[in-house]
Amino acid sequence: MPELPEVETTINELKSIVLNKNINKIILNTDSLRKPINKKKIKKIEGLKIINVSRRGKYIIISFTNDYILLIHLGMSGRLIFRKDKLVINKHDHIVFFIKKNFYIILNDPRKFGLVDVFLKKDLKNCNHLKNLGVEPLTKEFSFFYLKNALLKRKSNIKTFLLNQKIIAGLGNIYVCESLFESNISPFQIAKNLKRKQISLLCLKIKKVLQYAINLKGSSISDFKLPSGLLGKFQNKFKVYDREGKICKRKGCKEMIIRSVINGRSTYYCKKCQKM
Ligand SMILES: [Zn+2]
Structure with missing residues (x-):
């Protein structure tokens, strides 16, 4: 949990709200989720525009300008939360992606089994997270x-x-x-x-x-x-x-x-x- 349907529904909502918006600032409130977070790498997407949101297995793939990709896995208990209000950091809010004043996305994950990483588009397919994934069950390939x-x-x-x-x-x-x-x-x-x-x-x-x-x-x-x-x-x-x-x-x-x-x-x- 979350599985394919929850991730698919999450990306559909993300698409409708953040497409063509910039992530202007990122606040990291933790050093690690499932693995240590490479803060320098994550910060590379600051200032970039979101041009696509897609899914592979249970991974959320957010594509940015300059060929950067933000890869998110929600693990056992993670969820993304939109907030359009003054910033309040609640318990287990580990990462805040600012879109503009009083508008941001938060990664909340009580059990910290999630994953956040940044890649260049050309390296995504062969990254350790995605390279061994099997077929997508909702495609023709799964027959x-x-x-x-x-x-x-x-x-x-x-x-x-x-x-x-x-x-x-x-x-x-x-x-x-x-x-x-x-x-x-x-x-x-x-x-x-x-x-x-x-x-x-x-x-x-x-x-x-x-x-x-x-x-x-x-x-x-x-x-x-x-x-x-x-x-x-x-x-x-x-x-x-x-x-x-x-x-x-x-x-x-x-x-x-x-x-x-x-x-x-x-x-x-x-x-x-x-x-x-
Ligand atoms: Zn029965």
């Missing part, structure tokens, strides 16, 4: 054939496989649990043993779940809000995620949703609908 090939010889369970950012970029715990439920696949199933029909359905459902979540502006759990302060609404549509002990939402199924831990992550599923 039945891609998934079938990627699953070959994979001995891990399908849940762990889908969370691997080197295979599919942007999926996290929520959307993996929901996609597996929609596909009637047990999270414990060994990846390489998936049948053709299951692979085809899983590919389709991943795209559907993500697109539906984007339409609802993502999921607002653990205090996640969009930069404008709006809440996403997909959390109201969860069928398994965070529903331990509640009745399965599939028609005719009266089973209770189970929570198990796979690779240290909570995993929610219905053992009747998602048989091994």
Whole structure:
């Protein structure tokens, strides 16, 4: 958390508010997030104009004039916040990007797992953060054939496989649990043993779940809000995620949703609908 739909919704809001605006000053209130922050590098974007905002996996890519790129990852608990008011620094407000007087964007991140870095455009593709990312699940490249090939010889369970950012970029715990439920696949199933029909359905459902979540502006759990302060609404549509002990939402199924831990992550599923 935040995953692809929350990051996508965040960049859509950013685009509508900061495109063609200058970042005039940056205040850093911390020396490190997930890693130490290179202040000198970050300061290079001071005075530059924002010309594009895009996404790769769970990374936010803000493009500036002079070919500079600001790369942001929100980690476990990060969010960007717009404020149009007198500057007040609240707890966990680690970086302030000033656009003009009484108008700025703040990076707030209580658990400090986020990341902020600056690159030249030509170095972005091959930077350590992006170079190994897998396909974007909402593009044509993520197809039945891609998934079938990627699953070959994979001995891990399908849940762990889908969370691997080197295979599919942007999926996290929520959307993996929901996609597996929609596909009637047990999270414990060994990846390489998936049948053709299951692979085809899983590919389709991943795209559907993500697109539906984007339409609802993502999921607002653990205090996640969009930069404008709006809440996403997909959390109201969860069928398994965070529903331990509640009745399965599939028609005719009266089973209770189970929570198990796979690779240290909570995993929610219905053992009747998602048989091994
Ligand atoms: Zn069920």
